[in-house]
Amino acid sequence: MPELPEVEVVKRSLENKIINLIIKKVKINDGNLRYKVNIKETLKLKGKKITKIKRRSKFLIFEIEEELFMLVHFGMTGKFFFIDKNKTKFRTSFYYSLDKNKDEKHNRIIFILENNQKLIFNDIRKFGFIKIYNKKNYNKILHLKNLGPEPLEKSWNYKYFNNYISGRKRNIKNILMDQKCIAGLGNIYVNEILFLSGVNPSRKVSQLKSLEIEKIVKNTKKILKRSIAQGGSTIKDFSSDDGKKGVFQQYFKVYNKDGEKCSNVDCNMNISKIVISNRASFFCKRCQK
DNA sequence: AGGCATGTTACAGG
């Protein structure tokens, strides 16, 4: 379930495992991902050390020594597995096949590291991708250059957001999903942010009151931070426990909760589901005006 | 069997 918090948790977990390890070999089982894996570029990774992992929006950026970096996006179902020296397999706890024996089928790219440790890019639906770049091209990368501010940085603030929405006619749900406006939010967290802010997802941004804009900005930070902290404390690391499925899902208040009681005290309304911009939207008719 | 799914982007039309 890779939106910003999940990607951040993966980043933190992976850092502990693979920083300063050398890529011995790259095995491409199926390079037909969102973009076809460039074999020639991928070969350049061989013998190089992974020096750093960064995150921008929902992208992971692996810095590889000698001016290379690898851009990774999980799409809908992408993920990493890590296999350590003792052949223990660590899986992130979001979206994977419930039958762990089916994992193998979707192992698309395998990075063989030192001591026979392995980093495996697994993706059921193949909407994710891996691209290799030279560092000097960093500023030209299509995927990164049009992204809006990082929600947890100061650049995401009332002034910026108020200015961005002025003169626009779109609804608030749609605009929060737009990576040019704010980078890293997806359908789940936008639903949650609007519930906490008491704003109906269909509201036109031109009709929002200052207080509501303020709430949306603050609650974005609040929900993402909380989610990262829960991911950090609950998942803490890649889990070797195969039984867990989406630990953070239990904290959702509206996503996928249609028909269930609104969680606000004194509210007896059931959560509604409608489609906005082709995406499922969950909200409480009474609490979100 | 058919509809739905956590994301991005190329493209068409205004």
Added chain:
DNA sequence: ACCTGTAACATGCC
């Protein structure tokens, strides 16, 4: 040139 909405991608689950 900018703004907006839609289709397409691949696979599995309900």
